Amino acid sequence: MGGWAIAVHGGAGVDPNLPPQRQEEAKQLLTRCLNLGISALRSSLPAIDVVELVVRALESDPLFNSGRGSALTENGTVEMEASIMDGPKRRCGAVSGVTTVKNPISLARLVMDKSPHSYLAFSGAEEFAKQQGVEMVDNEYFITEDNVGMLKLAKEANSILYDYRIPIVGLESCGAAAESPILMNGLPISVYAPETVGCVVVDGQGRCAAATSTGGLMNKMTGRIGDSPLIGAGTYACDLCGVSCTGEGEAIIRGTLARDVAALMEYKELSLQDAVDYVINKRLDEGKAGLIAVSKTGEVACGFNTNGMFRGCATEDGFMKVGIW
Amino acid sequence: MGWAIALHGGAGDIPKDLPPERRKPREATLRRCLEIGVAALKAHKSALDVVELVVQELENCPHFNAGRGSVLTTDGTVEMEASIMDGKTKNCGAVSGLTTVVNAISLARLVMEKTPHIYLAFDGAEAFAREQGVETVDSSHFITPENIERLKQAREANRVQIDYTQPIKKAPKIAPVPEGDQIGTVGCVAIDTQGNLATATSTGGLVNKMVGRIGDTPIIGTGTYANHLCAVSATGKGESIIRATVGRDVAALMEYKGLSLEDAAAYVVEEGAPKGTVGLVAVSATGEVTMPYNTTGMFRACATEAGHTELGIWSSESNE
Secondary structure, three states, rough: OOEEEEEEEEOOOOOOOOOHHHHHHHHHHHHHHHHHHHHHHHHHHHHOHHHHHHHHHHOOOOOOOOOOOOEEOOOOOOEEEEEEEOOOOOOOEEEEEEEEEOHHHHHHHHHHHHHHOOOEEHHHHHHHHHHHHEEEOOOHHHHHHHHHHHHHHHHHHHHHHOOOOOOOHHHHHOHHHHHHOOOOOOHHHHHHOOOOOEEEOOOOOOOOEEEEOOOOOOOEEEOOOOOOEEEEOOEEEEEEEEEEEEEOHHHHHHHOOHHHHHHHHHOOOOOOHHHHHHHHHHOOOOOOOOEEEEOOOOOOEEOOOOOEEEEEEEOOOOOOOOOOO | OEEEEEEEEEEOOOOOOOOOOHHHHHHHHHHHHHHHHHHHHOOOOOOHHHHHHHHHHHHHHOOOOOOOOOOOOOOOOOOOOEEEEEOOOOOEEEEEEEEOOOOOOHHHHHHHHHHHOOOOEHHHHHHHHHHOOOOOHHHHHHOOHHHHHHHHHHHHHHHOOOOOOHHHHHHOOOOOOOOOOOOOOOOEEHHHHHOOOOEEEEEEEOOOOOOEEEOOOOOOOOOOEEOOEEEEEEEEEEHHHOOHHHHHHHHHHHHHHHOOOHHHHHHHHHOOOOOOOOOEEEEEEOOOEEOOEOOOEEEEEEOOOOOOEEEEOOOHOOOO
């Protein structure tokens, strides 16, 4: 074994009625980002640089729920979060509540490299961004028409729900639910569409890294933080592996998903794929999520208990695959 | 078996020559909190209620770095954070960036019980607090003269440090900072008479922290964690606790490697994080308690139904 490997994702939990054109666009974006990562790996860029570079590309494209194209808060604004982790020394950086920084993953990287802390949020994160001179834009830049429409639907769906944990019986009357009864985080999948993005890489030197970025939950309360910026939940990397998760944030946090993949490899000596399978099957309870992972020996794995996950992976020996279902 | 409780008021560079006027009030609070916790457990209160109750007391005490008595940000303000977790269900709640909420831990519990989310921060958390009608006060309520002094000294030390990435050791000590910069966090773990585990942790964070800096305390799996095997609350240098995913690792070592609570906790504290950065309290489903730390000291106390009680700051050899 050995050699580099890379995986990307654009979210776990896919509307089974997703129009073919949308599916095609998604696959093309994943392919493009995967190829960006592969070129970088072939030029011997370290894993930590590759994951940042790939996630930047995913953030800049409005298709998935990160950077431009982020899901909207209940107020119709965007609050983005991201985290990055460098396997060899387990250095990490995270940001939340970012509203004007074009590439949150790069800000997370700067928190890791240029601040004495691991995690900065809201006005403190924005202030740090200014000091660091990163590219900043108006909050409107991140908002897409698609998502404005989604927010409206989410509010309609929620107004029927008194307690999101109670199974939705009355929702059959809502148009959105009639087409797709699959629910995630209490919302019909056609509206919820997690689409967090992430990338995990092991480079030619066996160094692992992971990065995750998101706009978060559609119609979330302002100030709500999900799993994506939480080290050990949405993102984790160490000597052995790199992991990035997506899906129901609360389930991923409770299951400390990303850390558990590594812990199973470390403490139970499971292989990468076995650790991934264990986590998906046993650590989620009723939660719905997916993840991608790489190991220092050049393996790549993914797992999900959702209806589909936008993903792509490639290894040095020429294997490459992009998929949704 | 039976109930058990452990609580801490922070691990750090607590000097052995801590003057009595600084030591006694803290010991008295630890004792009082232990009594409150034990009484509640004996009255069959749930572990979740007990840890919340005890942490509220610790937050209200101005001598610990949580609630009133929180350390200050570089702007001289207070930004408090907390989290709570129910071992039985793995439900959890967390808050960050609070400036007016008297008991951050109670707000964290409300996030867990009254919202579909786990974690709310800054303006959103403050707005939620108002919606819920929890007790809020002017921010100045939390600020103590001790902490103003701590910030002043930390700033003076930092003025010499031009580059944040330099290890702090290189900065010459202008004057000893009261209890050191690392004074951190309060927490409580418990197992109740029904065998349920819970944990709660609360803090003002790091002295002179950047505005918006979040530490380990509200990050489930790092500063706080509970499941059916154990409940953990950590304290020390947040950045180290995050990297070492302290809370989850204690439980994972028990679950995946079959280590005992004591061995798992010792391993994480000794091997998982650099010396001088971490301490924790933990209880197991079988009523064991452990309180390891790799710092100079840790304000701590524990009691078990079996009759074991402990209260201390440094290692038992150096207690009178």
